[in-house]
Amino acid sequence: xxxxxxxxxxxxxxxxxxxxxxxxxxxxxxxxxxxxxxxxxxxxxxxxxxxxxxxxxxxxxxxxxxxxxxxxxxxxxxxxxxxxxxxxxxxxxxxxxxxxxxxxxxxxxxxxxxxxxxxxxx
Numbered sequence: 001x002x003x004x005x006x007x008x009x010x011x012x013x014x015x016x017x018x019x020x021x022x023x024x025x026x027x028x029x030x031x032x033x034x035x036x037x038x039x040x041x042x043x044x045x046x047x048x049x050x051x052x053x054x055x056x057x058x059x060x061x062x063x064x065x066x067x068x069x070x071x072x073x074x075x076x077x078x079x080x081x082x083x084x085x086x087x088x089x090x091x092x093x094x095x096x097x098x099x100x101x102x103x104x105x106x107x108x109x110x111x112x113x114x115x116x117x118x119x120x121x122x
Contacts, residue, residue: 021062026051026078027070031094040065048078053085061089068095068104068119075108083112091117 023043025031044059049072064082068075075093082091091113098104098121105119 022060024055024059024061024064026064026066027072028065028067028094031067048073048081051078051081051085056085056087063090063092065092065094068093076111079108079111079113079117089116093117093119095119095121097122 019040019042023040025040025043025045026048028040028043029045043065044061046055048066048070064087066075066078079091079093093105093108095101095104101119101121105117108119109115109117
């Protein structure tokens with residue numbers, strides 16, 4: 001019998017819809033399975049540089065998952081771009097341990113998505 005994968009981000013486990021929704025993962029190659037620690041194998045993975053109205057129309061994601069920071073950009077930049085593209089779905093930002101995650105989440109939500117955005121930390 002195989003045991004389930006370890007979820008290092010417990011708040012992700014609180015979002016069971018992630019397993020049922022159409023998920024677009026931007027810049028998450030190192031975070032999501034099979035290479036990373038987070039088991040979200042059905043997500044479509046793309047670099048944030050591919051983000052466009054055409055991509056959103058093609059994939060019609062219910063939820064977009066992205067890291068707080070990557071080498072190429074940060075979540076605030078992507079969130080602002082999603083708002084400019086009028087993306088109306090949910091957004092999950094995966095962050096490392098932070099001293100004040102609620103402040104970071106509030107700032108990201110303030111860029112436009114409000115309660116549609118969830119910040120997830122370990």
